[in-house]
Amino acid sequence: MSSSPKTFDSEFIAEVQRESEQNLALCYQCGNCTAGCPVSFAYDYPVNQIMRLVQAGRKQEALSSHAIWLCASCETCTTRCPNDIDVARIMDVLRHMARREDIVSEKAVGAFWKAFLESVEKHGRVFELGLMANYVSKTGRMFTDVDLAPMALRKGKLGLRAHDIKKLAEIRGIFDRYREQKQ
Template structure:
């Protein structure tokens, strides 16, 4: 588990960027541990949520953005719900994923590939086209046979459409993605 080093320099700009991006006051966290205790995925994290919050407060940019925890977070908001200080921890994790991506610090590439495949599908079709998204994910990761046995079952139950769904006002979705690109 990363700890502040003796040569640590508090990165105030990093802390301000996270607080501004998430609209959360990180100084309100007093390390009670409720977020970690309730997190259904904490068993898989390299850094527990409350420890991640402490590293944020300490301005440990590299340790935080290099963490697998920010990529494995399911954004279920259990941490947010359990926080006695009403800190939206899930929102902070989302901001951290975006920051890590911009910095090129993606600790869990398959998660990033799934995210990219999902967003690509939504951008192209206006909503997720499951079969296309999975094909895109497989192409990006090279995981050709992972869960391949599930496709026929999902198709048979009508859970995996072979054609994209039509939506109303696809131009609205395009404007959202254009606005996102303009902000980068």
């Protein structure tokens, strides 16, 4: 069901609650989540307003938000919530929902996610150098953090080849099941 930004979508609320295992009605907009968030300066909507958008069933606005993609998942919001709502988990669920619907408001973050998952699917774990090359090819950001590469190589944090892992087929099976479920 496609909805306009101002449309109330009760199915959306139920889906967020089911996937996050959180009771959205417990949020009374105290603002503690926003007050503690170290990344809120970069958000289009503060955390408490994201929560309010979800409570109001405003799916399109919530999933189109830049905030869900910029969230650092530090869980400060969760720690500060007086009603023990796992706000970080809700932000994570919103990001997954947006990704499933191909709504990615932060293109560089979306490109990183995609490159990361492609690396895990191909190698069974992250191949850092391959991840960086894939990310650069998706974004065109050739010289982003290039100054860090020599130090990462010296410290062995950036392998020149992928690591072999056992049961790679099982990991690829996870991705196959996800694609089947998405259809």
